[in-house]
Amino acid sequence: MTAAQQTDIFISGAGLAGLAAALGFAYAGFSVVLADPTPPPSGTADPTADLRSTAFLAPARALLDEIGAWGPLDADAIPLATLRVADCAGDPPAIRTERAFTSADLGQPAFGWNLPNWLTRRVLTERAACHPAIDLRLGAGFASILTRDREALVTLSDGARLKARLAIAADGRASPLREAAGIGVETTRYGQKALAFAVTHEKPHENVSTELYLSGGAFVLVPLPDHEGRPASAVVWMNDGAEALRLHALDDDAFGAAATVRSCGVLGPLTPVTARALWPVVTQRATALTARRVAVIAEAAHVLPPIGAQGLNTSLQDVRTLLDLTRADPSDLGSDAMLDAYARTRARDIAARARIIDLYNRLCRSDAPPLQTLRSLGLALIHDAAPLRHAVMRAGMGG
Template sequence: MTKVGILISGGGIAGLTAACAFGNAGFSVLCVDPTAPVTERGADGADLRSTAFLQPAQALLERVGLWARLAPHAMPLQTMRIIDAGGADGAPRLTRSFDADELSDRPFGWNLPNWLLRREMLAHLATLPDVEFRPGVGTDGLLTRDAEARVTLTDGSHVCARLVVAADGRASPIRNAAGIGVRTTRYGQKALAFAVTHPIPHCNVSTEIHRSGGPFTLVPLPDYEDLPSSAVIWMERGAEAQRLAALDETAFNTEMSARSCHILGPLTLTSRRSVWPIISQIADRYSAQRVALIAEAAHVMPPIGAQGLNTSLADLQALLDLAEKSPGTLGDTPMLDAYHRARHTEVALRMKGIDLLNRASMMDAQPLRDVRAMGLNALHALAPVRRGLMRLGMGAKG
């Protein structure tokens, strides 16, 4: 039986970051994932979404030794722009920008492709002597006691750990084995994720365009084949998203360019399109005996305002702080109760805000879309409110 301080179930971005963080802090770590990570842009199964690390998340990456490896590939996000295109003709009728200069001399965040993040994180894990990553192996059973957890893996082997970290997604096997329930909200939406090039430079501006069905979001990426490039998340009601995903490339380029209001010129698809359902989900508790939930095992939210992964890394930071404060009590009940208290209420409140934003972005009725535009204009016009919203967006508690 393998014995470690921490077993991490899940080798996505949150799980790999957790492995780096706890390994850097001196804990022995085993990270498992049933799917081998794809680390090349053009390979089958590559995650073509991108992640915007806001300032607090970037600080955590620097603290755990990852940022030096990621920084050369990161695209700064200097401005967050919101466009309301909810008029009858679908043309932009209100544009409001939130500039990071109002808060500090640093960008709001930095954007990186998810496939590249996995590549660089795995390379960093290989330099940590007490961290092991086992791709192709998942968790198959969990037995907890006061002093330890025993986990059965899908290859038949067993692991004894003081703490099990569930970073294994919205259908988390560890969460289910620990008997923790969830509350789920379904919006009837799906999101398309892909990458594009365009003739007009993005100038480090991330843009959300609101019409109906959900936002169309363009997030800056490094140039691709000598052209400006952006990652796109396009949220629509389910049937419409499926129709768009089935279009041939020429027709899709035409429709997405129109949906983007041509703010960056005609868009050209440069990757495959992935589609996934949009839900909100929160676990009833973030901990159980010898188990801590982070990331989508704990909470799932619509991809608005770069909140998902940044909230996940705030989970990790809280758990890491508690572990480093008292390594001798790693995984015991008081530590995990403190983790639950530190995160559950705060995340629930943040999720309610994201839920309201998403429902506002979906509005079909013209009078409601008009109210949405007026609300955006009013919030932006008040400087203290505008700056407060920007601070909240970056993860501040108030």
């Protein structure tokens, strides 16, 4: 049997969070082995492509900049200068209350910058592949772990063995490393599913992100770069499960017509230009963020309903915290003290965001008339009272 390879850090999962963590640690001077059984997709036609987009908030953009990834992404990132929020009612739905929040109101150029996930993953993968401190193992996944006081012994699915001072679980909501470390999850299900896809439309989006609330869930249009010369947007459409499955099964024309009706026609007729991905809507939290020599981050640690652009942005805060702690004392990498500090720092923020998004989703999807009225009044109240509006906008921007 060959000797186990020594590395500072082993990361399970080369999704967006695992890749960002690998690059962050590599730039900080640590050696990293990053493994993922699934190679990155080649483009939107690839059936494994992640058709979601992410609105990167300012702290997340700063992290991508630090790891050299923002430059190659900048040209495709659409700044979100205005957030239009509308409360809808009726069948077909019509807007009954609408407010626009502008980033200029806070003296900021944008709330966030939107990028397709498949593109961000491709750029991060290319950067990781050519960084000398990253040993990128695509096609091999995490298989098992044995931890000791001073190191973690990791075996990959191809039989390779590693010794790492820190093992990071960034392997998604069903995280095999988290499970192997004996950490469970608490999950809240809402009976909802989210459809994610991209559309072109007649009217330009003018860098406005639009959220339309109706019983069953939100319909969100987030600006993308033009597609074949036509204005384009990423869509997240939340519905009760059965309705989401019905919509998912429609042909393109019927689906585009249904999406246009649900969008209240705000951008004119919508034409779907990608396949549709279906995601269960859940709040899920790991029962612990660490175990001996193991840190759990991103969706392995927390999954949030896809409203308010908090999911990956919260994950990149996990990465930022780990990086700050290890930079402060590199010799402490993976120690109990460092891992305790990570858990202490992140647990409260993750719990607060999960609670707020959970409440927001329950309020937004409700068809109870008093809650519908509260939704409409709440939107007007938050927007029309400047101090409240500014506080909510700052919190939403990652403050």
